[in-house]
Amino acid sequence: MAASVRLLFRRLARLSHKNITSSAATVSRRPGCCLGPSSSRCISDTAEDRSTHFGFEKVPEAEKAKRVYKVFENVAQKYDVMNDAMSLGVHRLWKDMLLHVMHPQPGARLLDVAGGTGDISFRFLDYILYQQERRKRRAAASSQTPSWQDISDKYPTEDRPQESRAVVCDINKEMLKVGKQRADSMGITSGLSWVVGDAEELPFDDDQFDIYTIAFGIRNVTHIDQTLQEALRVLKPGGRFMCLEFSKVTNPVLAKLYDVYSFQVIPVLGEVIAGDWKSYQYLVESIRKFPDQEEFKGMIEDTGFFCVQYFNFTGGVVALHSGFKL
Amino acid sequence: RCRFVSGAFLAKTTLLVHRLFTSGAELTYSYDGLYPGHIQTTSFQKALLAVGSGVAALQDPYRHDMVAVLGETTGHLALINLRERMKNDPEGYTILTERPRIRLSTLDLEKMASLPDESFGREYLRFLEDNKVTPDSRAEVKFVDNEELAYIMLRYREVHDLLHTLLGMPTNMLGEVAVKWFEAAQMGLPMCALGAVLGPLQLNASRLQSLFTSLGPWALQNGRRARCVLSIFYERRWEQSLEDLRRELNIEPPPLTLSASNKRRRQI
Numbered sequence: 001m002a003a004s005v006r007l008l009f010r011r012l013a014r015l016s017h018k019n020i021t022s023s024a025a026t027v028s029r030r031p032g033c034c035l036g037p038s039s040s041r042c043i044s045d046t047a048e049d050r051s052t053h054f055g056f057e058k059v060p061e062a063e064k065a066k067r068v069y070k071v072f073e074n075v076a077q078k079y080d081v082m083n084d085a086m087s088l089g090v091h092r093l094w095k096d097m098l099l100h101v102m103h104p105q106p107g108a109r110l111l112d113v114a115g116g117t118g119d120i121s122f123r124f125l126d127y128i129l130y131q132q133e134r135r136k137r138r139a140a141a142s143s144q145t146p147s148w149q150d151i152s153d154k155y156p157t158e159d160r161p162q163e164s165r166a167v168v169c170d171i172n173k174e175m176l177k178v179g180k181q182r183a184d185s186m187g188i189t190s191g192l193s194w195v196v197g198d199a200e201e202l203p204f205d206d207d208q209f210d211i212y213t214i215a216f217g218i219r220n221v222t223h224i225d226q227t228l229q230e231a232l233r234v235l236k237p238g239g240r241f242m243c244l245e246f247s248k249v250t251n252p253v254l255a256k257l258y259d260v261y262s263f264q265v266i267p268v269l270g271e272v273i274a275g276d277w278k279s280y281q282y283l284v285e286s287i288r289k290f291p292d293q294e295e296f297k298g299m300i301e302d303t304g305f306f307c308v309q310y311f312n313f314t315g316g317v318v319a320l321h322s323g324f325k326l
Numbered sequence: 327r328c329r330f331v332s333g334a335f336l337a338k339t340t341l342l343v344h345r346l347f348t349s350g351a352e353l354t355y356s357y358d359g360l361y362p363g364h365i366q367t368t369s370f371q372k373a374l375l376a377v378g379s380g381v382a383a384l385q386d387p388y389r390h391d392m393v394a395v396l397g398e399t400t401g402h403l404a405l406i407n408l409r410e411r412m413k414n415d416p417e418g419y420t421i422l423t424e425r426p427r428i429r430l431s432t433l434d435l436e437k438m439a440s441l442p443d444e445s446f447g448r449e450y451l452r453f454l455e456d457n458k459v460t461p462d463s464r465a466e467v468k469f470v471d472n473e474e475l476a477y478i479m480l481r482y483r484e485v486h487d488l489l490h491t492l493l494g495m496p497t498n499m500l501g502e503v504a505v506k507w508f509e510a511a512q513m514g515l516p517m518c519a520l521g522a523v524l525g526p527l528q529l530n531a532s533r534l535q536s537l538f539t540s541l542g543p544w545a546l547q548n549g550r551r552a553r554c555v556l557s558i559f560y561e562r563r564w565e566q567s568l569e570d571l572r573r574e575l576n577i578e579p580p581p582l583t584l585s586a587s588n589k590r591r592r593q594i
Binding site: 277 | 381
């Protein structure tokens with residue numbers, strides 16, 4: 001009896017939306033039937049019917065990707081300025097921590113999904129360069145004779161490492177455009193490539209990358225589980241999945257302050273600096289809709305990653321989740 | 327069995343209440359808030375917006391949207407005052423009920439071009455052509471929390487170009503400052519007053535002189551004694567002669583004739 005009332009309520013809610021689907025027609029043809037498993041199959045589950053969240057708003061799944069695209073198209077030009085203004089520069093520290101935990105070695109191939117304006121990739125290249133400098137210095141300091149490493153480096157290797165070591169992949173062309181401009185102004189000429197792609201359906205072969213990162217992008221995808229599966233697919237065995245994302249603040253006092261700051265100040269900053277209130281309203285709402293640290297850890301484990309762990313930064317405002325493909 | 331019904335119902339009402347009290351994201355086809363484009367804001371947010379938009383507008387005078395936001399967040403009392411004046415005027419009252427909009431789609435440009443010279447419609451068209459502006463470039467109203475006041479704000483923005491025609495001022499810096507002085511004297515919007523005070527800072531000495539000696543006093547005097555310019559149903563007066571309209575509104579013709587410049591339109 002309770003199940004029937006619930007089902008009826010759900011059906012009424014669906015009917016009140018504009019998209020009348022075949023489920024409604026099926027239901028009307030079978031009034032007063034004993035509602036069992038057969039009837040639940042009548043309620044069709046197409047993409048238009050399934051809904052997801054866009055911030056606090058409910059939208060059909062097919063529409064979410066479009067709206068997210070629009071948001072980032074609008075904010076692309078002022079994205080970096082806004083990041084600095086909203087986090088008071090702290091986002092740089094978070095991204096530095098990501099690189100520190102990642103600790104990439106020369107020769108690593110990075111896929112930076114939702115990489116947009118390239119923050120992670122630039123840091124990655126810098127880090128690798130720094131590691132290479134350290135090695136060279138150590139080799140020069142230790143002895144005059146060349147080390148095995150140096151001798152082997154001089155030989156042409158059979159599988160030459162690809163020229164592009166960091167690949168920035170983003171669904172949004174405007175964000176990539178801004179990223180490319182930044183790369184040009186920083187004078188980065190090699191080791192970087194820019195690819196337009198959907199995180200839920202990556203345009204890469206299996207087992208390609210050593211490290212997969214997605215920084216502040218995964219809460220914007222429509223299907224998180226599909227994104228995680230794609231990450232598993234394109235990583236080499238032994239490869240590492242790393243996800244930096246806004247998460248739940250555990251301390252109640254800090255949580256209240258964070259809430260007030262998010263909802264009162266950030267949209268105002270968005271309006272004043274970027275001329276776009278609604279996009280930043282979406283941003284703070286989408287943070288609240290994202291699963292918390294433990295739940296997301298569970299999702300990563302379910303996908304098939306091992307040794308999943310997370311690190312909280314700034315009291316849980318940001319969490320870094322990491323897992324390995326073995 | 328009642329548990330499930332009340333659970334779903336409670337969830338729905340909580341969502342509704344939540345959306346009423348937070349500034350919710352807007353749907354493309356329907357809208358949250360009192361009118362399309364309306365964004366709910368708390369007083370704290372309005373204060374922040376006023377300060378932020380003021381700073382942004384001062385730093386970059388070409389940010390028309392910031393000027394608009396400043397006007398909306400600071401103009402509540404002035405808008406209420408304007409609404410009273412419009413309600414007390416019969417033509418103003420008609421405007422408040424009929425809510426006309428001035429945009430290219432509602433103007434019959436061919437008919438206006440065929441009107442005789444010195445008629446209001448012809449002179450307005452000439453103003454649009456000379457200064458290379460369009461009536462469609464107004465920012466929409468976002469932060470006014472009353473639907474009628476939001477319309478008055480919008481009407482003020484749309485009437486701004488018509489004011490230029492009435493006063494005979496082009497859209498260069500000096501002309502804009504003169505119009506701002508007139509508007510500040512007439513409507514009392516803090517944003518106009520701010521523009522009136524800060525605008526002259528960007529003028530050179532000779533223009534400052536003409537502003538302070540002839541244009542300025544003329545603008546202020548006429549602003550004070552003219553009939554409320556928002557109360558005029560301009561859309562029905564295209565055929566009226568400009569002189570006639572000026573006399574009706576109690577506006578003297580400008581003491582100086584300024585020519586339109588080719589420079590990019592500055593708006594304060």
